[in-house]
Amino acid sequence: MSFQAPRGMRDFYPEDMAFRTRLFDVWTATARAHGFAQYDAPIVEHLDLLTRKAGEEIIEQIYAFQDKSGRKLALRPEVTPSLVRLVAARRSRIVMPAKWFTIAQCFRYERMSKGRKREHFQWNLDIIGSDSIIADLEVLATAADALRTLGLTPQDANIHVGNRNLVGEMLHAIGVPDQQQLDVLMVLDKRGKVSDEVLVEMLTEAGVAAHVSPQIMKIFDVRDLEDAAALVPADSPAIRELRTLFDLADRAGVGPFLRFDIAVVRGLAYYTGIVFEAFDTRRRFRAILGGGRYDRLFESLGEPPLPAVGFGFGDVVIKEVLDKTGVDQSPGKDVDVCVGVFDHAHWPEALAVAGALRADGLHVDLALGAVGPNKLFKYADRRNASRVVFVAPEELKSDCVVLRDMTTGSQAAVPIPDITAAIRKQPPD
RNA sequence: GUGAGUGUAGCUCAGUUGGUCAGAGCGCUAGGUUGUGGUCCUAGAAGUCGGGGGUUCGAGUCCCCUCACUCACCCCA
The missing domain is CATH 3.40.50.800 (Anticodon-binding domain)
Structure with missing residues (x-):
């Protein structure tokens, strides 16, 4: 026998399974504690549903195939399209806002690297049908509670919270046309991965005038909400939103896990407001979890608009972080x-x-x-x-x-x- | 898809300029101890040196190809 698991796929020996079960237990218990209900959907989805959300390019990055009748299908690379499908199908019957979660095995056909396999389990947790900042807070508080229950403290990991609308207001104040903002946001998401010089080049490619780029780069000097407030009109809705959010986070007891970070914008086009990513404080790993508000996803999939906010939290990076942080993971005894x-x-x-x-x-x-x-x-x-x-x-x-x-x-x-x-x-x- | 690194016992690894280089530790099995585990001592089993080809009197070692794994880029969950 010289077989091993197919590339990027994982075996779970009993000791691995012990961790996985514990992680799933924490995810499930935390979600339930915050009033979320569990759902699931097929691992195999219609290719069209996936491409409608993510674009045709995604076909190159997923396990796509045809069944024996020629149906175009794929192993799901994420579960959000399925969530939209489920909610849309019973829209009139579902009590809104819907607070749903799932632990979904997702597949992606790509080269592996640290924190990335071709298959992983992802805790997805969303509130659909509410545009209230309370919903954003509830989602963030659930994420923070999960980190805490897993044994992490604010000294180990933080959730960095940004707001696309805030950056949007800043860009608007600088004079960047609204239709150019998304491209600029995508460039800003590369910050830290490439040098600032390259970043400026990318901005130029995105059509930003040469004299505007330095002003855009100055946005990264913003360290706190006071800095940010100075760059936007006094009645900025984005600032007001963030202030409310952080106040509420303190009241909810998760304030220490949260920190404002102007640079978090997320690399996905469909986010519309609050965005966040959790990192280990030493930044040795990829994002532990990531999410935000996506109020236009439903309409982009041809549905009537429905506001939503949520996150994805994978099992691979958190395992690496917990191992390296030295959090006690001793499992219970198998045998009494x-x-x-x-x-x-x-x-x-x-x-x-x-x-x-x-x-x-x-x-x-x-x-x-x-x-x-x-x-x-x-x-x-x-x-x-x-x-x-x-x-x-x-x-x-x-x-x-x-x-x-x-x-x-x-x-x-x-x-x-x-x-x-x-x-x-x-x-x- | 691009680039780099690593493949030697179940695991972690050593192996010098090609010439007892088939090794160590841990683990495993057995015995010391057939009514008592962890410690200790002794012995043992186990590897086509990732695979294929080439150079050479001789290759774990050098060259080519290939496969696998890891990391970075790309992309993002």
């Missing part, structure tokens, strides 16, 4: 009790004991191949079982089995009918 025998003849009694313990809700493993004291205890040790119950000839004569505490090494003979109670009396740590 290991049951074994000193002699093959005693499996009937051992199975009866194991059955009783399982009926009581304990996680019980049988030391199938490890018969005899040496092998049994060594096996139990490696399985990380805190208790061992074994059937031994001497004790069995008086209808007892032996309960051993693997942490202390102490053990005692216990009448078989009392074994469950004996374990319950001294629950493992």
